[in-house]
Amino acid sequence: MSAIYYPLTPQIQAFEVNALPLIYLNRVSVFYYVFVLAAVLVFGIIIREALFNLKSKRTFLQRVCGHWKWLFFVMALCFFLIDLKMLSFQRSRLIFHLKNFSGKSLDEARSVITGYEIYEFARFCQEKIPQAQSVKLFTSDVQTRYKQLAYYLYPLDARRVVPLEEVDYIIIFHARPDLNDEQLRQFRIFARRKDGQIILERIKRK
Amino acid sequence: MLEIFRLILALALSIGVGYCVFISIFKSDAFALYFKLALSYLLGVGAIVFSMFLLGLAGIGFNFFSPLLLCLPFCIFALVRKRPKFKSSLDLSVLRSLNFWEISLVVLIALRLVYIFSQALLIPIYSWDAFATWAYRAKVFYFDGLMDFSKGANSYPHTSYPNLIPLLECWLYNAMGIFDDRLVKIIFPLFYTSFIVVFYFFLRRFSERIYGLLGVYLLSTMPFLTFHSTISYSDMPLMTYNILSIMALVLWIESKENPYLILGGIAAGLAAFTKLEGTAYMFILIALLFLYILKTKLFDKNKPSFSIMSFCAFLVPACVIGLPYTIYKKAMGIANERLPIDFSVESLKRIPDIIRHFNHSMFFVGNWNLIWFMLAVAILFNLKRLREQKIAFLLITLCAYLALYFSLFLLTKNYEFLSPGTLLNRSFLQFIPLSVLIIIATFFKPRPDPKKITR
Structure with missing residues (x-):
């Protein structure tokens, strides 16, 4: 599998700080x-x-x-x-x-407050992943970005605790997933918005 | 545009429901219109959310109409029993009688209101706890269309937290028909506005207009309160219900009119239904009321004795509203987070640290302007007036709340959250208006006719 981990660039972090x-x-x-x-x-x-x-x-x-x-x-x-x-x-x-x-649509305003990245990525995930699928989320920090992304992802329920065997999609936002190689081999890259913003899909068993 | 219209309609309906609760409590119609509207909003959203909670327990799905339908029989009964007269109208002549200082205070308060409404309505939900808990759960309720605690403690993030704000946001999403987490934030400025109106009318019972306005101005200068009126946390609504309950108790102590006890009981119950701390506040107020009645019966024999009915007038509504969720959680095996006792002799070493943090959070951060300093000055220089019933009651309540947090940090795992300061600041927010009440009550001469509410 090609590289899936890209740390948050200083530019993105600066955006977040300015937008907050x-x-x-x-x-x-x-x-x-x-x-x-x-x-x-x-x-x-x-x-x-x-x-x-x-x-x-x-x-x-x-x-x-x-x-x-x-x-x-x-x-x-x-x-x-x-x-x-x-x-x-x-x-x-x-x-x-x-x-x-002022004058911004709801989507634009949400995009601004989440530093132009998180909300856009959440929308990207919602477009790509069918509803009612089981997802697991990895973000660059488990506090702010994790909670923000999980909030915007819902009805994709990223905060539900599910064993990895039952997970259909893994959503990665500039994070190194806490998974070993064996576990990662069960998934393939399904969609990529930018470097570091990736969705993995479970490889269907034959 | 349609969603804005629907939102306004929903808020108007909630005020209507609240008005029905109001006329069920108070026989007298001698309250100003602003006061009735403000109190109706606070009671109305509480009634609707409590109905939603009952529907949720019964497994009935959420929609815009279901809580209203549940409230409908009660509203019809209240309106048939007592037809509203709408005697008091908006009397703008009062504006002409304001003096320079009063106009200045009104302008300063109005500026703050403009800021709060604009901040709240410009920016969608963005604050940490809202993403993590309150708004997240509201979104889950809205998209799932029901409340499902079948997974016990894993049902929702922080399952043990009460549901007033999530259910209210969910109801407004249902009313608007879309998930708009910017418009839904209007509930917080409205909580703030309603609270300052009720606060003003409370102060007017005991002081001149200038001091009522001064009290509201002092309240509005606290940056932390302003900030919490623009984000979607539960601390400010909890503060509103908690202080409303205390003010109702003080009004009862002064007037001995039982409707105030019922109002206080409902507000205490709603506080318990807003945030976990509300349950502790409710029990403190029940205990203080009990002690007050006991003291009056034992030592003030010349005063009219109070029957057990007076106590029940507070206790029953408080427990009926405040306890069902706690009982339900017990039944479902959902434990309150961070509350288990974590005490040993070693814990006594925490005391200096807790005192240091209390001192720092009260006096050396900008959250409260100079309110705590002013309170200290007000108490030190007016020791004689502290014996007055209402001031003593307010001061004892404040001390009880401070003692509650002191013991929580000493005895439980909440101590871990003492250092960042956010927990302590938010805890102070839940009862900081008590300080303003004490400052105004100690410094300024009481009105000669305290029973009459005027503008």
């Missing part, structure tokens, strides 16, 4: 905003209460705590600034997605 409708800054740290401003405020309050408000009958701690409204105000200001930053981020995301997704 990326989310938001999950790790925006609020550390800076809060602590710098709150620390300045608390420091200011302590200085004021320690140096300029000595005649008050309340204790030093009571006087400092009496200024919670200011602390709350600073916090609200930080809150609003962070939110403005997030709004600006969401605006730029929206523009990006309008550019990439």
Whole structure:
């Protein structure tokens, strides 16, 4: 059997990264905003209460705590600034997605979000493989691409656990199948979309 | 175009079914139209999905009409029993009475809604868990036309997970007549919109309009909530039902009107029907309600005593909706994943790590804006107000939920999923509005007439 394993090219991976409708800054740290401003405020309050408000009958701690409204105000200001930053981020995301997704058909949009390869390959498989056949799927990673491809392949049920003897087709997406030579000899190349995107068919027993 | 029309029709019908549930619960018609619509959507999709689930158990195939037909006798009964008057209409004069700050908050909230609707409806389903579980199962239900658990735990990916979102998506695919995983995502922005409307009306019961809007604005500034309203995970719908249940309980504590308990019970049941964690939340709320009733009976003898009926008004709907799937799973031998106890004395060493992760996920990621900081400030500077019944109840519920996750990570294999942070963040999402409720309730003066809902 000719080569069936081709790793994902950097170009395809780059496509996927660019196409992913990326989310938001999950790790925006609020550390800076809060602590710098709150620390300045608390420091200011302590200085004021320690140096300029000595005649008050309340204790030093009571006087400092009496200024919670200011602390709350600073916090609200930080809150609003962070939110403005997030709004600006969401605006730029929206523009990006309008550019990439508006006016696109459902198929085109699915193609874009899966990096132009996975969805196209899933459609290719659905066209080639008759329905109600037993399939086994191998992908370059068992998490993201496997789940995406299995999702788009359905009603071809790639996630059903089937012993190899019962498998009619093997679908390979830039993966080295976890099969030995003896097992691979039971199959032949049935269709190929691109290097690395291959369907194997079981050789019928005579 | 035809599928869009069918989708709108399906959503309108679900609101209609929800309205029938609403008028069956509440005798009074003194609620604003926005509130009724929002609550009807939440109750309606729950009723339709629960009907689908019953049909699935009976081995009856799914189509657009079958769950509606199952709901029909109930709807006719509800409408005959109490004819809707549609007294309250859209009163736009309220817009003229808004001041500058209120208009600013409305604009900011509206901007977020525009973002959420556009994001959800521009991009087909793409998120990991949706591909892996929720949307995948919806697609399987749609193409197979039935629910088949005959293979036990191997029937579907993560078979033990509840089915509200997959069944709802399946019903909408049936309604549209095609598998369109872009249009189907409209359910999530609608969940979000309904939730903020209900949330606003809850806050309005206790505070002035500006604070109601401020609460909704605080909620809308949390990027993680915004993000989850545009993807097709179950965490945001779970949050919606869970918080709805808590708000209904607080309204009952304040007013002692049993319809709120029924609403809370239904919402708690639907939460259990949305995601596994919902069952734990349901039991926590049942326990808290029981303790509240017990405490009132034992220590507040001057207050009116509550019969066992009050407790049952919450317990029965919660269990009727929330437990059938759990019982069915037991019967089919489907175990809940990652829940088996994995505890030894060595596990105690996890405690510092769990605390570190809690601390990091609450305070040092951008998912929540500054909500947890604000909550800390609100509690520290208003210790006296924490004794108020509703604030105490909210705070105890929040602590119980945090304790639940703490013990889950300490005692079960969920600890393995602590490090990436996604599980913890999603867990916090399911009850983060509680923080906003506590902030608003502690910081701002209560309304003089809390029983009246106005706009």
